[in-house]
Amino acid sequence: MTADIKKTGVRRFFSLFMLVIVWEVLSRAGIINPFYVPAPTEVLRVIFSLFSEGTIFSHLEATFFASLVGLAIGLVLGIFLGFAAALISWVADVLEPIMLLLNAIPRVILAPLFVIWLGIEIPSKIALAVVLVAVLIFFAVYNGIKDVNPLLVDRVRTLGGGRMVLLREVYVPSVTAWVLGSLKIAVGFAFTGACVGEFVAATRGLGYLLQFAQSTYNAALTIGLIFLIMTFVLMLFFCAEAIERRLLRWRYRGPSEKPA
Amino acid sequence: MLRVRDLELGYGQELIIAGVNLEVAAGQFVSLVGPSGSGKTSILRAVNGLLIPRSGSVELSDGDAALGFLFQDDALLPWRTARENVALGLRIRKFSKDAALTEADGWLARLGLEGFGGRFPHQLSGGQRKRVAIAQILALKPKLLLMDEPFASLDAIVRMRITQELLNWVEREHLSVLLVTHDLEEALTVSDTVYLLSQGPRARVLASYDVAIPRPRDIFATRKHPNFTPLLERLWNDLSETMNSSEVEAQK
Numbered sequence: 001m002t003a004d005i006k007k008t009g010v011r012r013f014f015s016l017f018m019l020v021i022v023w024e025v026l027s028r029a030g031i032i033n034p035f036y037v038p039a040p041t042e043v044l045r046v047i048f049s050l051f052s053e054g055t056i057f058s059h060l061e062a063t064f065f066a067s068l069v070g071l072a073i074g075l076v077l078g079i080f081l082g083f084a085a086a087l088i089s090w091v092a093d094v095l096e097p098i099m100l101l102l103n104a105i106p107r108v109i110l111a112p113l114f115v116i117w118l119g120i121e122i123p124s125k126i127a128l129a130v131v132l133v134a135v136l137i138f139f140a141v142y143n144g145i146k147d148v149n150p151l152l153v154d155r156v157r158t159l160g161g162g163r164m165v166l167l168r169e170v171y172v173p174s175v176t177a178w179v180l181g182s183l184k185i186a187v188g189f190a191f192t193g194a195c196v197g198e199f200v201a202a203t204r205g206l207g208y209l210l211q212f213a214q215s216t217y218n219a220a221l222t223i224g225l226i227f228l229i230m231t232f233v234l235m236l237f238f239c240a241e242a243i244e245r246r247l248l249r250w251r252y253r254g255p256s257e258k259p260a
Numbered sequence: 261m262l263r264v265r266d267l268e269l270g271y272g273q274e275l276i277i278a279g280v281n282l283e284v285a286a287g288q289f290v291s292l293v294g295p296s297g298s299g300k301t302s303i304l305r306a307v308n309g310l311l312i313p314r315s316g317s318v319e320l321s322d323g324d325a326a327l328g329f330l331f332q333d334d335a336l337l338p339w340r341t342a343r344e345n346v347a348l349g350l351r352i353r354k355f356s357k358d359a360a361l362t363e364a365d366g367w368l369a370r371l372g373l374e375g376f377g378g379r380f381p382h383q384l385s386g387g388q389r390k391r392v393a394i395a396q397i398l399a400l401k402p403k404l405l406l407m408d409e410p411f412a413s414l415d416a417i418v419r420m421r422i423t424q425e426l427l428n429w430v431e432r433e434h435l436s437v438l439l440v441t442h443d444l445e446e447a448l449t450v451s452d453t454v455y456l457l458s459q460g461p462r463a464r465v466l467a468s469y470d471v472a473i474p475r476p477r478d479i480f481a482t483r484k485h486p487n488f489t490p491l492l493e494r495l496w497n498d499l500s501e502t503m504n505s506s507e508v509e510a511q512k
Contacts, residue, residue: 155335158308158327159349159400169348173339250339250380 038220047224056228062205063194064232066122070129071190078134079179082141095138102135108192111200120201129193133186137179144178145171177251180244187236195229261286261404261436262307267316269302276302278462279316282455284404286321287434291447293495294457295503300440304329304406307438320404328402330410334393336381342392343368343377349400367395371425387418394426404436412442423450424479431476444495449482456495458502467498 020040026032027039034042050056081099085092111128118124152170161169198207206229213221262284269277276299284290292300305311307318308329320326336345346364351357368377371391381389390411397405411419427450430437441447447454454469473485482488 149335151331151333151335152337154310155331155337156348156352157310158329159396160352161348165352169337169340173337177339248339250341250382 035217036219038223042220043224043227046220047228050224056209059204059206059209062122062125062202063191063198063207066125066194066197066205067129067190070126070193071133071186073126074130074133074186074190075137075179077130078137079141079175081134082138082175083145085138086142086145092142099135099138102131103139107132107135108196111197114197115201120203125194125197125202125205125207128197129190132189132193136182136186136189140178140182141175144175148174177248180248183240183244184237187240188233191229191233191236261288261321262438263317263319263321264303264307265317265319267303267306267318268314269299269306269311270314275314275462276460277306278464280457280463280465282465282468284436284438286403286436288453289430289437289439289451291439291441291451291454292457293441293444293447293454293499294463295459295499296442298457298460298463300457301408304408304438304440308406322403326403328397328400328405330393330397330405330407332409332412334381334386334389336389336392336396338381341378341380342373342384342388345381345392346377346395346399349396353400363399364395367399368392371395371398386414387422390414390418390422394422398429402435404438405430407437407439409441410439420479427477427479444492444499445483448488448492448495449477449479454495456498456502459505466502469495 023032023037024039024041027034027037027042081091081095085095085099108128110131111124114124114127118127148170152174153166156166156169194205195207195210198205199211200207202208202211206225210222210225210229212218213225262282264280264282267277267280268275280303282290282292282303292303294300302311306313307320308327336342337348340348343361343364346367347355347357347360350360350363355363365377368374368391371394373388373391373395376384376388381392384392393410411422414422423446429435437450439447439450448469448471451471454471456466456469457463458466469491471491472487473482
């Protein structure tokens with residue numbers, strides 16, 4: 001089993017490595033125009049210079065700050081509204097249509113509006129990240145409570161548990177599972193919100209830098225930034241997955257934990 | 261121990277149970293059998309307070325605290341370990357965390373699950389999960405056990421073993437039991453009295469049967485007792501008759 005996983009990993013790494021080699025050769029040979037698709041080594045050189053000259057750090061700080069603050073506020077807001085809607089019917093009546101509408105549209109189209117309302121600095125980027133994350137988490141919590149296994153509710157009630165015990169032992173763990181299951185997507189959404197907000201109008205941030213690279217036809221910088229953003233999102237994604245695996249260990253079955 | 265009088269239960273407009281009377285005396289094992297849809301589970305839910313009767317009464321001489329409900333599904337909290345699941349009822353009854361867990365470990369050991377307390381439900385087999393559910397109930401020291409086809413989901417061998425173990429426990433502790441089952445042989449093997457319900461809706465008790473077989477019982481030896489087969493035939497004939505008559509009614 002482990003040998004198979006190792007083999008698959010080697011194959012995947014090898015195919016990616018081959019892709020980069022072919023890309024490098026084609027670009028150097030002039031078969032593909034390096035103006036549009038610069039060689040991987042050129043992209044790496046640009047990324048390296050961004051770090052060595054230190055120009056990237058204020059942009060990284062802006063994007064990370066906006067996405068992480070947006071993620072935190074979005075989580076809190078989504079959980080609060082989700083609980084309120086699931087437990088109080090009139091709140092559900094008010095919130096559900098708004099959330100369904102926000103869920104149905106590509107929420108990044110709100111970016112220009114947030115720039116008009118909040119300016120081109122970080123608050124407008126945070127606001128977009130919040131809207132992206134909060135709607136996702138709202139539905140995770142709302143559905144999590146609605147879909148709680150009624151047998152578990154009956155079980156706790158027959159053991160003598162009241163509302164508080166039900167909340168602590170059944171509803172909160174059930175909702176936590178839903179929220180943590182959505183956390184990986186939420187991280188990506190928060191980063192998307194920050195970057196798109198910066199792309200629309202900003203003075204710093206990875207999205208701003210990307211917009212600058214595009215307007216100056218700098219393909220090497222554009223590809224380098226796309227690569228960087230992908231790397232950071234994947235990093236956050238794996239952090240979120242590690243948190244999920246830690247907190248939802250009751251769901252995962254390790255190799256030594258088969259039923260006896 | 262338990263007295264159900266003129267119980268009427270319904271969902272929406274439909275009356276499921278129309279005037280059921282039954283009794284479970286202290287230390288008595290009573291089963292409730294009947295066709296599917298006769299409302300057997302609804303009666304158990306009403307006894308346990310999960311369903312409010314339209315009319316009639318449920319009288320428990322020792323109050324709700326003396327009740328233990330064993331579901332068809334083991335209904336363990338998936339995010340709690342086996343020992344935490346067993347300790348849950350004790351925690352609700354104000355045991356300290358440590359005392360509840362120690363007590364839970366003792367019950368798991370008694371039910372043959374020593375060393376499995378730290379496992380989550382998905383890491384246990386069906387039979388082990390059922391034992392955890394039984395430990396969860398017995399830890400509360402109930403005087404009346406309500407069981408809704410508790411072993412229906414288990415394979416035949418595990419089912420027989422657990423049935424015998426539970427029967428031994430019930431006899432030793434003089435517990436009262438109200439069991440709902442589809443299995444007529446199982447009902448007669450374990451019970452002192454079997455109530456037969458008519459086809460629902462508007463189900464009622466058609467007859468009750470006293471099982472004159474001495475205790476303690478072995479589930480295999482009981483089936484060979486001279487009183488067993490005639491009683492099983494009587495019960496089967498009466499059940500078939502009610503099902504046939506309800507089919508004739510439906511065709512009219």
